[in-house]
Amino acid sequence: xxxxxxxxxxxxGIRILEVLADALGALSIDEVAARLGVHRSIAYxxxxxxxxxxxxxxxxxxxVSLGPRMAALAAGVAHDLQAEALPELTAIxxxxxxxxFLAVLDGEECITLASVEPRHAVASVxxxxxxxxxxxxxxxxxxxLAQLPDAEWPDGADVALHRAVAEAKxxxxxxxxxxxxxxxxxxxxxxxxxxxxxxxIAVVHVATTRSDADIADRLQRSAATIRDALxx
Numbered sequence: 001x002x003x004x005x006x007x008x009x010x011x012x013g014i015r016i017l018e019v020l021a022d023a024l025g026a027l028s029i030d031e032v033a034a035r036l037g038v039h040r041s042i043a044y045x046x047x048x049x050x051x052x053x054x055x056x057x058x059x060x061x062x063x064v065s066l067g068p069r070m071a072a073l074a075a076g077v078a079h080d081l082q083a084e085a086l087p088e089l090t091a092i093x094x095x096x097x098x099x100x101f102l103a104v105l106d107g108e109e110c111i112t113l114a115s116v117e118p119r120h121a122v123a124s125v126x127x128x129x130x131x132x133x134x135x136x137x138x139x140x141x142x143x144x145l146a147q148l149p150d151a152e153w154p155d156g157a158d159v160a161l162h163r164a165v166a167e168a169k170x171x172x173x174x175x176x177x178x179x180x181x182x183x184x185x186x187x188x189x190x191x192x193x194x195x196x197x198x199x200x201i202a203v204v205h206v207a208t209t210r211s212d213a214d215i216a217d218r219l220q221r222s223a224a225t226i227r228d229a230l231x232x
Contacts, residue, residue: 016036017066019035020032021066021130021131022130027063029044047064081199085102088222089114089115092116093117098205099203100219101127101202103141105135108134109132110132111132136154136157139175139179139202142168145157146165173212173216173219174189187203187212193227201223
């Protein structure tokens with residue numbers, strides 16, 4: 001009983017928002033129901049309620065996606081951090097021609113809080129706000145773990161991860177390849193802020209002539225700017 005949600009309906013509604021945030025595109029009611037493991041009629045009622053509040057929307061074909069109200073709610077999360085980070089993320093994205101994003105620790109996951117794609121790149125890797133993955137994988141996760149004592153790490157972290165995080169601490173940045181998205185590389189630096197959850201600034205790319213150290217140097221300069229602006 002202790003593991004039973006206080007409100008099953010609320011829990012399912014939140015799960016729908018998470019499912020839609022993780023989806024690559026809009027989903028049908030049947031797809032939503034399947035991912036939640038509930039009957040179509042239940043999924044439909046939940047979607048209608050979320051739709052009434054502007055949290056989801058449906059197109060002419062009845063496909064469901066996150067609604068505009070979600071953007072307004074997301075903007076209120078760590079508002080000062082997002083406001084100070086966004087110009088720096090934009091500058092990095094355009095300087096490096098890579099998608100740049102701000103990630104924060106959320107329980108045992110790394111969640112993207114804000115993201116900017118380069119303005120003139122021929123092709124870039126999408127990294128949408130709200131995207132999440134275990135903090136034990138990916139460059140942003142390692143940059144975040146580098147800020148935590150071992151006692152606060154998720155259970156099951158292996159020796160290889162401890163070694164990778166120790167290396168990230170020593171050189172000041174973390175890297176990953178094929179860990180979260182196949183063929184995609186990432187470089188991340190810790191963003192240490194007083195009285196805020198551990199964070200990281202990162203870029204994702206498929207191929208580049210720049211070295212990881214060169215990319216990290218650009219990220220570190222922006223991280224310092226954000227810290228100074230927030231007085232951290």
